[in-house]
Amino acid sequence: MVSWADRVAYVCHDWEDAVLTGIVSPRQLPPLVRDVCGERRSAQLSAFIHGVVAATLRTGQVGMEEDAAEALSAFRACNYERIYLREASVRQGEAVIHVLRALVEHFADRPHLMADTSGHPSPDVLAGSQQALLAAVTYVAGMTDRFAFRQAVALLGWDPEKLPVGVGS
Secondary structure, eight states: OHHHHHHHHHHHHHHHHHTTTTTTGGGGGGGHHHHHHHHHHHHHHHHHHHHHHHHHHHHHSSSOOOOHHHHHHHHHHHHHHITTTTTHHHHHHHHHHHEEEEEEEHHHGGGGGGTTTSBOOOTSOOOSHHHHHHHHHHHTTTTTTHHOOOOOOHOOOGGGGHHHHSSSO
């Protein structure tokens, strides 16, 4: 059930966000999605939720009615083509990866700057070790976007102009 809910939520919300930011227009929604689910997020969510509930009640197993599942598949394919894999999105993703890798390297070489679960620096982790690298990955993964980008500027001297766009520092 969670898998269906997650898929439905991100597809509908990502489309709405892309429309609101001007990346796509509502007219670019595939006709199958429009016919089965409508153009508004509330109608889309309702149609997909109804598809899951109806299929689950009918079969006794968590699933989605065929027409809704086909519409969801078309919707996901559209999002990949028009939002996630467009050139600007790929460049943005590469910029984020570059910042995160630099932060991980920084903290792996300076594990004393990372706090352990009690909030104190972990003195038993050797700089540059596998343990330091794993700790740095975990530490950076727990950062919000804004905090990570602020850290890149403050700790690494990162040029704010080279940070990924759309996330305030």
